[in-house]
Amino acid sequence: MSQPSENKNPARNKAMTLIALALFVSFLWWAQSHLDGYKIRIINLIAINAILGLSLNLIYGMAGMFSLGHAGFMAIGAYVSALLILTPEQKVAMWILDPIAPWLPGIHAPFIVSLIAAGLFAALFGCLIAMPVLRLGGDYLGIATLGFSEIIRILITNLTPITNGPLGLKGIPSHTSLWMSYGCLLVVLICMTRLMRSNFGNVLRAVRDDEIAAKTMGVNTFSTRVLAFTMGCFGAGVGGALMGNLITTIDPKMFMITQTYSLLMIVVVGGLGSITGSVVGSVLVTTMLEWLRFVENPVTVGSIQIPGVPGMRMVIFSVLLIVIIIFRRDGIMGMNEFSWDRFFSFCGRALKERGAS
């Protein structure tokens, strides 16, 4: 159980948080000017994956709803945002297969507005979907949300006048900077922490742990779940929009079920129901996926050249997922959260043990 631990030393903890934050901000500032584009992109991706992981964790880890539809909501967010920030000229030039819908080129909005719109659209769809399917339990919910995510993808592929069909959208202005993605992550983190400490967080945990007991206590479990699902979808939409802006091209194939699987991996590695866990999971999984690219490239050891194996990356990835779920089901953090008290008592114990031995 994650409960807000009694704050032993509030002044110290506040100071530590501020110091950590300042260190991190200076790291970002340094990274911005010193690292190459590829590395900055990965650091960006970590923040975006953390936002997406957190939103999935809200639905799955904290509210206990097994949803496999995240890729679909990301797709909605990415397309809404991209269609809003592309300039009319770009849009008119891009549609080749079918003529563009006449009202579409006229719509234009700044990046921040497009982000919020992306979240709202995804939340709207999420809410509409949640109403019918949340009556289902457990794995039926998983397969139904997966179905919806596929339907969304098929719609995007076929509604060519609005989405440019299978060709996707290109040349999206790249607004996702380190400040933007980490700013969004910070907002999401603050919202999530406050949410889970509020009464709503308690209700959510109660619904997850024992739905029947929660119902007996007078909780409207259905509306609680719909609300949590909708909020999770908002996060997915924002994350999808940031992702689209980072990569600058989007097409329907980007949002296949594989995308949901990697988010699931982040949440499971970090620990279901732990906010810290999702962030840690995102750092680990994102860097690991990039680092694993080396097995796909030829490696030269001394004079022997080992040929790279295309596709090996995902094989290792899936094996890791199975191994983690079989041998360490709770992930890294379990359901615990990071706190300075925990951190210092851990350090204290480690020091003592070293002194004793």
Added chain:
Amino acid sequence: MELNMFMQHFINALGLGSLYGLIAIGYTMVYGILRLINFAHGDIFMLGAYFVFFATIQYKLPWALGLIIAVAGATLCGLLVDRIAYRPLRDAPRISALISAIGVSFFIENISIVIFSGMPRPVVQPPALMRAFSLGGVRLVPLGIMVPVISFVLVGALLWMVYRTKPGLAMRSISHDIETTRLMGVSVDRIIALTFAIGSALAAVAGVMWALRYPRVEPLMGIMPGFKAFIAAVFGGIGSIPGAMLGGISLGFVEIMSVAFFPDLSGFRDAFAFILLIAILLIKPTGLMGEKLEDKI
């Protein structure tokens, strides 16, 4: 639409539907016993298609031998999946087994891309199966008749096994109450393994016939038929073998007929199955022939 045109679509739908049904049986049996969506099942189906492809096209073995190799190979893979990825998690929360299933499915797809390469490969159909003949104005090929016939024979044999033999009795008993069955001296793990073996063998047969019908194989060919077969199993009522077949055939008809009558919708073909799923879950969550599963308090 003319009658013989309609009959053509009818035979087509029956063929596609019975293939969905064969795959769906594997889902429905495993779900009935373990309450687990075996996500890897569609990939076992794909492996069946690949095994027959390698046996007959690459190594020029006769098709009958290829079929046996495919069934044996896929059964072995199904057993391995159960042993490695599902058995350690029998006592874990169900959602863990589900994630493990997703991991296995992902693994089989990607290792197949590595080993078989991601390129689709053409399957050379045996000419004897493709010799067209005309029956009352309807143009048919032997394969079109063979697929539903073989499927129904297999389902008949399976029903006999489940309702008339001891292992079948044990299977039905496990699906009711696994602990009591264990106390009755039934080797539960062995019966579960048998269930996986049967499901995988049927999926392999479906894979072979699929490779003959849509003459090519590719590593990701199992994903969509897999999902659709699961939908068919839910539609027919999960846990019920005749229901799985019925669900599969209904789905085959929905897909073929909707595109036949409304050709404009062909791009949305894959969406129909999912819409059907959500509709049935809302109207009758237990499916056409399913029993009601009670939530235990």
